[in-house]
Amino acid sequence: MAKRLLFYIILFSFIFAKEIELGQKLTLDSTTAVSTLLENPDTYLNKPVQIAGTVVDVCAHKGCWIEVSGDRPYETIQVKVDDGVIVFPITAKGKNVVAEGKLEKLSLSDDQALRMKKHEAEEKGEEFHEENCKLTESDKTIYRLRGLGAVIK
Amino acid sequence: MKWRKWNNIFHRDLGYLAVGLTIIYSVSGIAVNHVADWNPSYIIEKTSFQIDISSFQSPLTESDISHIVSASGLTGTVESTFMISSDQIRIFLENRTLDLNLKTGEAELESIEKRVFLQEFNAMHLNHPKRLWTWMADIYAAVLIILAITGLFVLKGKKGITGRGAWLTGLGILIPLIFYFMYL
Numbered sequence: 291m292a293k294r295l296l297f298y299i300i301l302f303s304f305i306f307a308k309e310i311e312l313g314q315k316l317t318l319d320s321t322t323a324v325s326t327l328l329e330n331p332d333t334y335l336n337k338p339v340q341i342a343g344t345v346v347d348v349c350a351h352k353g354c355w356i357e358v359s360g361d362r363p364y365e366t367i368q369v370k371v372d373d374g375v376i377v378f379p380i381t382a383k384g385k386n387v388v389a390e391g392k393l394e395k396l397s398l399s400d401d402q403a404l405r406m407k408k409h410e411a412e413e414k415g416e417e418f419h420e421e422n423c424k425l426t427e428s429d430k431t432i433y434r435l436r437g438l439g440a441v442i443k
Numbered sequence: 444m445k446w447r448k449w450n451n452i453f454h455r456d457l458g459y460l461a462v463g464l465t466i467i468y469s470v471s472g473i474a475v476n477h478v479a480d481w482n483p484s485y486i487i488e489k490t491s492f493q494i495d496i497s498s499f500q501s502p503l504t505e506s507d508i509s510h511i512v513s514a515s516g517l518t519g520t521v522e523s524t525f526m527i528s529s530d531q532i533r534i535f536l537e538n539r540t541l542d543l544n545l546k547t548g549e550a551e552l553e554s555i556e557k558r559v560f561l562q563e564f565n566a567m568h569l570n571h572p573k574r575l576w577t578w579m580a581d582i583y584a585a586v587l588i589i590l591a592i593t594g595l596f597v598l599k600g601k602k603g604i605t606g607r608g609a610w611l612t613g614l615g616i617l618i619p620l621i622f623y624f625m626y627l
Contacts, residue, residue: 344523344525344535346525346533350487352478359525363526364526364527364528374569377569377571379484380482380485380487381485381538381555383535383540383555384523384536384540385522385523415487
């Protein structure tokens with residue numbers, strides 16, 4: 291009985307320990323550093339790129355975005371996917387990810403940027419006080435990856 | 444009529460076959476329908492507390508992080524860490540994320556727990572397994588179409604499709620149309 295239990299534990303550990311593949315298969319041979327993308331965004335705009343890093347945050351409701359750490363301190367880039375096409379599991383937090391997608395630029399008005407911040411706060415279950423919110427240029431010009439596929443390790 | 448007998452046998456047996464998947468898809472359907480209000484697959488709990496940070500100095504060492512983890516009452520291996528800002532660290536453990544403000548000692552722990560059955564149901568409904576399951580889900584959808592059509596002809600007479608059935612079928616088609624034109 292104990293041997294059989296051990297066998298199933300090992301079997302299930304093997305099954306569930308494997309990588310999680312989401313969306314399209316990765317096709318690019320090399321990754322581009324997040325810092326390189328954000329330093330020269332126009333070079334990579336609308337072009338397929340591959341990034342790698344740690345998943346530092348996940349959309350808690352729909353799993354429609356992840357925040358991936360960059361190679362420079364405090365830097366992250368968001369990988370956004372169409373709702374339902376890829377659902378990032380909330381358990382991906384802290385795991386390594388390799389993701390592919392196209393770099394996109396969002397140019398938001400003050401009102402749009404404010405609404406986006408409010409929406410993000412709601413998704414994270416945080417309180418949002420519009421009167422305390424001071425918008426910066428990085429809130430209005432956002433570079434993010436329109437995700438096509440990812441592997442979580 | 445012989446065709447009706449076969450229609451009913453077909454409807455009955457496909458109905459039996461579809462029970463399991465119908466329960467999975469419908470329960471998950473309700474859960475996923477309210478995705479704006481909750482995470483249908485996981486229970487996410489956040490708790491706030493204070494940690495004494497007087498003994499830690501920036502940059503934090505692995506030993507400091509181990510101390511923070513044990514001071515938070517957590518066990519398990521640290522999977523990774525990330526500095527959100529110069530005074531804010533995020534520490535990842537299996538299904539737990541600890542955010543700590545290194546200036547104030549304010550900590551927030553996020554714990555993730557699987558919703559029993561719902562997580563599995565949603566994973567199947569949202570086609571996470573992909574591969575052969577995609578075909579299985581397509582077959583199930585085709586079975587539902589067959590069940591709907593054969594269901595129309597189970598009964599004959601006043602309660603069948605030529606009587607009461609026609610009105611109820613019409614109403615069933617009308618309901619989504621009303622909502623479509625009302626909201627879209």
